[in-house]
Amino acid sequence: MANNNNQSIHLKKEILARIIEAFLSEDYPENTRLIPYDMRPKGAEVPYRCCVYKERAILKERVKSGLGFALEEDDERKLLSDYANEALERKKPDENPLTVLDAACAGCVPSRIYVTDLCQGCVARPCQTSCNFGAISMVDGKSKIDGSKCKSCKMCINACPYNAIVKLVVPCEDVCPVDAIQKSATGITRIDFEKCISCGKCVASCPFGAINEKSQIIDILKNIKDTKKKVIAMFAPSIVGQLPGTVYQLKTAIEKAGFDVVYEVAQGADITTLNEAAEFEERMAEGEPFMTTSCCAGYNQFVKKHMPEITPYKSTTETPLYYTAEIAKKEHPDSVTVFISPCVAKRKEAMENDNINYVMTYEELGALFIAKKIEITNCEEEKFEVESSKQGRNYGVTTGVAEAVRSVLKDKDSAKPHIINGLTKETIKDLEKFVKNKSCPGCNLVEVMCCEGGCIGGNATINIPRVARKQLKTLVDNSEDLKR
Amino acid sequence: MAKVNVKICMGTTCFVMGASQLQELIDIAKTRYGDDVEVAGCPCLDICSKNSEYSKAPYVDVNGSIISEATIDKVLYEIDRNLKNGK
Numbered sequence: 001m002a003n004n005n006n007q008s009i010h011l012k013k014e015i016l017a018r019i020i021e022a023f024l025s026e027d028y029p030e031n032t033r034l035i036p037y038d039m040r041p042k043g044a045e046v047p048y049r050c051c052v053y054k055e056r057a058i059l060k061e062r063v064k065s066g067l068g069f070a071l072e073e074d075d076e077r078k079l080l081s082d083y084a085n086e087a088l089e090r091k092k093p094d095e096n097p098l099t100v101l102d103a104a105c106a107g108c109v110p111s112r113i114y115v116t117d118l119c120q121g122c123v124a125r126p127c128q129t130s131c132n133f134g135a136i137s138m139v140d141g142k143s144k145i146d147g148s149k150c151k152s153c154k155m156c157i158n159a160c161p162y163n164a165i166v167k168l169v170v171p172c173e174d175v176c177p178v179d180a181i182q183k184s185a186t187g188i189t190r191i192d193f194e195k196c197i198s199c200g201k202c203v204a205s206c207p208f209g210a211i212n213e214k215s216q217i218i219d220i221l222k223n224i225k226d227t228k229k230k231v232i233a234m235f236a237p238s239i240v241g242q243l244p245g246t247v248y249q250l251k252t253a254i255e256k257a258g259f260d261v262v263y264e265v266a267q268g269a270d271i272t273t274l275n276e277a278a279e280f281e282e283r284m285a286e287g288e289p290f291m292t293t294s295c296c297a298g299y300n301q302f303v304k305k306h307m308p309e310i311t312p313y314k315s316t317t318e319t320p321l322y323y324t325a326e327i328a329k330k331e332h333p334d335s336v337t338v339f340i341s342p343c344v345a346k347r348k349e350a351m352e353n354d355n356i357n358y359v360m361t362y363e364e365l366g367a368l369f370i371a372k373k374i375e376i377t378n379c380e381e382e383k384f385e386v387e388s389s390k391q392g393r394n395y396g397v398t399t400g401v402a403e404a405v406r407s408v409l410k411d412k413d414s415a416k417p418h419i420i421n422g423l424t425k426e427t428i429k430d431l432e433k434f435v436k437n438k439s440c441p442g443c444n445l446v447e448v449m450c451c452e453g454g455c456i457g458g459n460a461t462i463n464i465p466r467v468a469r470k471q472l473k474t475l476v477d478n479s480e481d482l483k484r
Numbered sequence: 485m486a487k488v489n490v491k492i493c494m495g496t497t498c499f500v501m502g503a504s505q506l507q508e509l510i511d512i513a514k515t516r517y518g519d520d521v522e523v524a525g526c527p528c529l530d531i532c533s534k535n536s537e538y539s540k541a542p543y544v545d546v547n548g549s550i551i552s553e554a555t556i557d558k559v560l561y562e563i564d565r566n567l568k569n570g571k
Contacts, residue, residue, distance in 0.1 A: 010501060010502065010553075013500060013501060014501075014538065014539050017538060039539070241504075242504070243496070243499060243500070244494050244495070244496060244499045244504075253496075363500075366496070366499075366500030367500070369496045369497075369500065370496065370497045370500060370501075370538055373533065374496060375495060375496055375528055376496050377494065377495075377496075377527060377528075462499070462500055462504055463504035463505060464504070464505045464508075466508070467504060467505060467507050467508060468504075
């Protein structure tokens with residue numbers, strides 16, 4: 001799993017905090033223009049690139065994506081101050097939430113099995129004998145792989161006693177579960193948005209930080225600044241453990257940051273659980289073989305674009321965010337709603353639902369707290385109007401959704417969960433099999449989480465899942481059971 | 485031998501910039517050093533606000549010396565150095 005505290009992510013959060021600081025300052029466009037110079041002043045050390053000029057040029061691009069723009073068709077001659085102003089004019093966010101920063105993309109060598117110089121040209125040649133496709137021959141006393149025959153089965157890698165054969169990977173391509181990553185003629189990554197399910201795995205995996213989210217932070221700040229508008233924050237259950245303090249202190253901190261009302265999306269998760277449990281009982285009574293959950297935005301995009309044939313088995317219950325946003329808009333008509341999200345996939349869900357106006361990731365919320373100097377642990381604890389249940393608050397952890405549904409069934413033993421802990425090329429094959437055979441052997445309730453570990457493994461999380469899970473558990477253990 | 489005291493800044497800035505993950509040090513240190521080292525989270529050390537340098541967060545205090553851009557490895561190295569010098 002990607003480390004969510006590596007240096008390229010550190011850099012991203014710093015840039016977001018600086019953009020927000022610029023927005024809050026006396027001169028937003030000018031201070032935005034100066035961000036690359038403030039971060040890499042004259043004579044500063046050059047940590048990553050060849051020279052300070054390239055450092056600044058790439059930082060400028062990162063600021064543009066932070067302002068919400070696509071980098072593929074940007075105008076290099078335009079000043080950041082002009083982009084800053086243009087961001088204020090925008091009526092709604094761009095449709096595709098990801099963008100590639102060409103100058104940062106290393107154009108990694110294509111994925112393949114490769115024989116390194118460590119090859120000793122031995123007599124036994126286990127690589128050759130292990131290859132079932134006749135792809136390995138000896139050239140100048142060393143093993144050579146014929147790319148046209150190689151099936152990347154890795155048998156030769158395991159066979160070589162010198163560990164001389166390696167698999168070269170392109171990280172973004174490697175983690176993409178749906179082959180949406182392509183290479184331009186010059187080897188630079190391009191995202192095929194027809195295929196992309198916006199899961200964000202590529203964002204988290206790229207060691208060069210070349211794949212960026214188009215942030216909506218300026219759009220959100222603009223609405224907060226407009227005192228006539230009521231801005232509502234709805235945060236996902238997986239936020240617990242991502243920031244210091246308790247969930248009740250977090251509510252106060254978010255209000256301090258400028259939001260008028262704060263909802264826990266766990267409140268909507270409780271509705272999802274009850275509806276999904278009823279649906280499950282109905283489907284099983286009708287003799288259906290299995291049902292899959294439907295709360296993960298990445299999975300929902302996946303079904304739509306790549307596996308429509310599983311739709312009849314997918315629960316028609318709406319997501320926790322759907323119900324929460326519906327309640328928020330009903331209780332506060334004419335408000336602007338912002339979902340605080342662990343991942344980029346929810347940006348797509350928001351675009352398809354008029355009740356959700358904007359999405360802000362945990363990283364962006366963290367940057368907002370930094371820029372506004374809000375100490376969460378110093379905030380008062382404030383209760384929610386509706387207190388969410390143990391089960392709703394546990395939605396962000398793998399097995400949490402299936403467990404929630406099971407807990408409210410009339411006959412708890414009737415549910416036999418199968419957990420898809422992360423959508424990968426392998427687990428997609430499992431789903432394909434279930435559809436093809438019209439059965440999920442030994443199970444009838446398939447929980448699908450696009451990210452490993454559940455939402456706490458989302459691309460825009462702050463904490464690592466191991467630590468986050470512990471902190472979330474403390475809240476879950478102290479919450480009340482959901483009643484039907 | 486003097487005890488090594490490690491304080492991980494749990495202020496919002498440090499937490500967001502990486503201290504969240506440094507909480508693992510609490511368990512790591514217990515297994516590795518037993519009672520010789522005490523690691524705990526602490527309220528904001530107020531370093532980032534003094535020089536308005538959040539780019540160098542997270543900060544960790546090891547026996548009074550401040551580590552910037554702290555990582556688990558950096559902190560463990562500093563603990564080892566202190567243990568060696570304290571003998």
